[in-house]
Amino acid sequence: MLIGSVLISSLFIGYVLIWLCAIVYVLGKLPISVANLGVREVTLVSLLAAYGVGQPAALLMSMALFSAVLFMAALGAVCQLVWVVHPGHEAHGRQTGGFFSHGD
Numbered sequence: 001m002l003i004g005s006v007l008i009s010s011l012f013i014g015y016v017l018i019w020l021c022a023i024v025y026v027l028g029k030l031p032i033s034v035a036n037l038g039v040r041e042v043t044l045v046s047l048l049a050a051y052g053v054g055q056p057a058a059l060l061m062s063m064a065l066f067s068a069v070l071f072m073a074a075l076g077a078v079c080q081l082v083w084v085v086h087p088g089h090e091a092h093g094r095q096t097g098g099f100f101s102h103g104d
Helices: 002-028 039-049 055-085
Strands: none
16 A cells, blocks of 8 residues: 555655656747856746645756756867867778777
8 A cells, every 4th residue: 555655645746746757848048148147947836836845946946957057068079079189080080990980
């Protein structure tokens, strides 16, 4: 009985988080802020308050989401820089055994 109630509550929390992420994503596409800062925070704080989540916890979740996006952007930038700077590219732009070659 306890396992069933935990499973149901976990599914409900997952369902709510999926909808919250969808709402934050859609609102983030509006051109009203830089990097969705402010929109994400207000949305999560206000929507999670309906589920009893305190403002500091909702803000922490918002910052965790922003940190994940920032990390992925930084990782992409590093990969792009390595690809551009790595020796092994000809002047014509063809790759001759550089970073992404398969040894063909």
